[in-house]
Amino acid sequence: MGLKVFGFKGGVHPLHRKEGTQDKAVERMQAPKLVYIPLQQHIGAPCEPLVKPGDRVKLGQKIGQPKGFVGAPVHASVSGVVKEIRQVPHPAMGQGLAVVIENDGMDEPDESIAPKNLESLGVEELRDLILEAGIVGMGGAAFPTHVKLSPPKDRKIDTVILNGAECEPYLTADHRLMVENPQDVVDGLKAIMKVLGVERGYIAIEDNKPDAIRAISDAVKSVPGAKVVQLKTKYPQGAEKQLIYAVTGRQVPSGGLPMDVGVVVNNVGTGGGVAQPKNLLVRIGTTFRDVIDACGGLVGQPAKVISGGPMMGIAQYTLDVPVIKGTSGILVLTKQEAETPEPGPCIRCGRCVEACPMGLMPLFISAYALKGDYDNSERLHAMDCIECGCCSYICPAKRPLVQSVRTAKRVITERRRRAAAN
Amino acid sequence: MEPLIVSSSPHVYSKDTTARIMLDVVLALLPAAAAGVYFFGGRAALIMVISVLSAVMTEAIVQKLMKKPVTISDWSAVVTGLMLAFNLPPTVPLWLPVVGSAIAIALVKQAFGGLGHNFMNPALAARAILLAAWPVYMTTWADPIHGAMGAVNAAASADAVSSATPLAILKGLEGTQEQLPPLWSIIVGGTRGCLGETSDLALLLGAAYLLWRRVISWRIPFSFISTVALLTWVLGPQGLFTGNAIYHIFSGGLILGAFYMATDYSSSPVTPKGQIIMGIGCGIITSIIRLYGGYPEGVTYSILLMNVAAPLIDRFTMPRIYGEVRADV
Numbered sequence: 001m002g003l004k005v006f007g008f009k010g011g012v013h014p015l016h017r018k019e020g021t022q023d024k025a026v027e028r029m030q031a032p033k034l035v036y037i038p039l040q041q042h043i044g045a046p047c048e049p050l051v052k053p054g055d056r057v058k059l060g061q062k063i064g065q066p067k068g069f070v071g072a073p074v075h076a077s078v079s080g081v082v083k084e085i086r087q088v089p090h091p092a093m094g095q096g097l098a099v100v101i102e103n104d105g106m107d108e109p110d111e112s113i114a115p116k117n118l119e120s121l122g123v124e125e126l127r128d129l130i131l132e133a134g135i136v137g138m139g140g141a142a143f144p145t146h147v148k149l150s151p152p153k154d155r156k157i158d159t160v161i162l163n164g165a166e167c168e169p170y171l172t173a174d175h176r177l178m179v180e181n182p183q184d185v186v187d188g189l190k191a192i193m194k195v196l197g198v199e200r201g202y203i204a205i206e207d208n209k210p211d212a213i214r215a216i217s218d219a220v221k222s223v224p225g226a227k228v229v230q231l232k233t234k235y236p237q238g239a240e241k242q243l244i245y246a247v248t249g250r251q252v253p254s255g256g257l258p259m260d261v262g263v264v265v266n267n268v269g270t271g272g273g274v275a276q277p278k279n280l281l282v283r284i285g286t287t288f289r290d291v292i293d294a295c296g297g298l299v300g301q302p303a304k305v306i307s308g309g310p311m312m313g314i315a316q317y318t319l320d321v322p323v324i325k326g327t328s329g330i331l332v333l334t335k336q337e338a339e340t341p342e343p344g345p346c347i348r349c350g351r352c353v354e355a356c357p358m359g360l361m362p363l364f365i366s367a368y369a370l371k372g373d374y375d376n377s378e379r380l381h382a383m384d385c386i387e388c389g390c391c392s393y394i395c396p397a398k399r400p401l402v403q404s405v406r407t408a409k410r411v412i413t414e415r416r417r418r419a420a421a422n
Numbered sequence: 423m424e425p426l427i428v429s430s431s432p433h434v435y436s437k438d439t440t441a442r443i444m445l446d447v448v449l450a451l452l453p454a455a456a457a458g459v460y461f462f463g464g465r466a467a468l469i470m471v472i473s474v475l476s477a478v479m480t481e482a483i484v485q486k487l488m489k490k491p492v493t494i495s496d497w498s499a500v501v502t503g504l505m506l507a508f509n510l511p512p513t514v515p516l517w518l519p520v521v522g523s524a525i526a527i528a529l530v531k532q533a534f535g536g537l538g539h540n541f542m543n544p545a546l547a548a549r550a551i552l553l554a555a556w557p558v559y560m561t562t563w564a565d566p567i568h569g570a571m572g573a574v575n576a577a578a579s580a581d582a583v584s585s586a587t588p589l590a591i592l593k594g595l596e597g598t599q600e601q602l603p604p605l606w607s608i609i610v611g612g613t614r615g616c617l618g619e620t621s622d623l624a625l626l627l628g629a630a631y632l633l634w635r636r637v638i639s640w641r642i643p644f645s646f647i648s649t650v651a652l653l654t655w656v657l658g659p660q661g662l663f664t665g666n667a668i669y670h671i672f673s674g675g676l677i678l679g680a681f682y683m684a685t686d687y688s689s690s691p692v693t694p695k696g697q698i699i700m701g702i703g704c705g706i707i708t709s710i711i712r713l714y715g716g717y718p719e720g721v722t723y724s725i726l727l728m729n730v731a732a733p734l735i736d737r738f739t740m741p742r743i744y745g746e747v748r749a750d751v
């Protein structure tokens with residue numbers, strides 16, 4: 001293909017480990033008996049529940065209404081009866097209020113989810129639709145998509161980038177989505193371009209996914225102004241800032257990957273932890289335990305269960321957490337894979353500096369942070385860290401770099417908040 | 423079910439470890455070590471073994487005394503011991519490497535906090551101290567027992583002669599090339615000099631391995647060597663552009679110093695730009711000492727001087743932060 005391959009500065013090349021699932025077609029997982037739908041799916045304020053125990057809900061019915069602008073509504077992923085509303089383990093926040101629905105297995109759809117024709121919709125209508133549909137970006141924070149699509153008036157946006165770079169090792173769900181449903185992806189781009197009124201749209205895909213590039217390139221021909229950009233396979237190519245730089249050489253707000261209402265494409269893959277790694281279409285609210293059972297169950301003792309990928313994912317303390325909108329994958333690591341190495345002294349090899357996609361000096365930020373000298377961490381731009389984990393991954397001395405930078409960021413944020421309050 | 427491990431991301435790590443990197447350096451030094459034994463005989467092997475053993479033992483003893491965990495299994499003391507031996511003439515008395523290793527490990531490395539905290543290359547700092555304390559031992563060279571192409575050098579034995587190295591000849595009689603050993607013998611090995619610097623070919627072989635393994639980057643060696651080449655060519659003895667750059671590159675300790683010494687992690691800058699500055703700085707100082715200084719060789723001192731400057735260089739070459747010009751947020 002005559003496409004130019006784009007990249008960014010820094011980064012690392014972890015083993016992909018995608019062999020387990022990259023050729024596995026997406027399967028629809030049978031909806032479980034019970035779903036636990038957290039009222040807080042992403043950053044921002046939690047939703048107010050719109051239903052109460054005993055209510056009957058339909059598939060796709062809105063069950064939670066956001067309080068602020070940075071929030072997206074929550075919908076029922078099955079039809080059935082609301083059993084209770086209570087605290088459940090949450091994959092990103094430890095605990096959270098959730099609506100527990102007993103599935104009646106009928107999948108009776110709510111009136112609101114009738115398919116609409118993209119061409120016939122106006123810009124405002126489309127934006128409201130995205131808002132109502134509760135679509136969120138798949139970045140770690142699951143930022144609500146409609147927020148990104150409502151830029152302040154004084155910011156001129158001329159480019160939309162659809163992020164098809166799935167750089168985390170093990171994960172292949174986006175990859176499969178692009179191969180199997182390229183038209184959906186292209187329609188998503190079309191919708192975003194329309195809402196934002198921009199002429200130029202890119203779908204960025206890493207060059208180790210030639211089948212996805214082919215499928216999308218074909219589908220995208222129908223959209224004027226849109227094209228596929230090939231990216232170098234490198235972590236964290238999918239990180240927003242790195243992606244934007246690679247594609248346009250500058251910084252622009254970008255759009256997220258839109259998703260269907262109430263379901264996410266979910267990926268369960270691992271070397272040893274799960275019997276049959278799969279790409280599954282999972283109802284939101286399904287517990288990790290149910291998903292893993294659908295993959296043939298656990299092999300031996302799981303040592304670590306991660307929501308997301310191995311570079312940025314969050315380790316879970318129980319299998320009873322439900323899948324939420326931002327869950328890009330579930331990873332089960334065996335004891336051997338989960339081993340956290342003993343840190344040694346920094347040998348000043350400079351690898352972390354070279355790997356940092358933000359151009360930071362992780363070794364120094366971390367050294368100051370570990371000494372409690374957060375002023376100096378801040379001076380060295382600790383707040384610019386995107387927590388991609390490249391530094392910790394690459395460090396031969398296995399220093400807890402991103403871990404300590406994270407601590408520094410927390411302390412600095414807290415200080416700033418307090419300073420602002422005074 | 424056993425409790426799940428909960429730790430913050432990342433959950434995977436690269437296979438590279440400190441010990442693996444140090445082992446790679448030892449492996450890379452083996453061809454040059456073999457060349458040293460080939461050209462200078464069994465005594466060279468003896469010096470290397472003594473140097474490595476005393477480095478490792480010093481590390482263990484010092485760490486025991488300081489009640490720190492003993493980390494001799496990370497191979498870093500082996501690297502230091504071998505590097506020191508490489509920087510000794512093959513004629514030194516056998517107690518000299520013992521003293522040198524003790525200085526390198528106890529004084530230069532452990533006294534400053536151990537691995538990663540020494541601000542000078544331990545082996546080079548020890549060499550400089552030995553040179554000041556025992557100048558005669560440190561500058562008595564031997565003729566190699568083999569020629570570059572394998573011919574046995576009948577006249578030579580391991581007997582010490584205080585004859586000149588190619589660099590000394592270059593310095594005194596530059597331009598009269600007849601006096602110099604042929605270029606290929608300088609590159610392949612078999613001219614007088616320190617144990618480890620005799621065969622550039624063997625050193626480059628190891629350097630290629632280190633570059634391939636990404637243990638070192640091209641930045642310091644390339645900028646170091648090209649600066650020396652440029653300066654020694656431009657500032658020639660018969661006026662501008664008459665210098666013998668090729669001889670300068672392959673004589674003495676430049677290849678050893680540029681690829682193995684100046685690239686020492688602890689004592690060189692961590693920023694990519696800083697590393698280039700380090701190389702250029704080393705190149706300038708080496709050239710000045712070689713061309714105008716009192717010693718024929720300047721590699722050791724140039725690296726030590728730039729070691730001292732490394733923290734400062736780091737501070738002034740911080741990488742550009744992504745998004746310093748910000749469009750959103």
Ligand code: SF4
Pocket residue numbers: 355356357358359360362384385386387388389390391392401402405
């Ligand atoms: S310092 Fe932050 S941005 Fe840089 S590599 Fe580490 S985690 Fe990534």
Ligand code: SF4
Pocket residue numbers: 345346347348349350351352353362363391394395396397398399401692
């Ligand atoms: S990668 Fe690790 S050992 Fe190397 S400089 Fe960074 S913190 Fe130090």
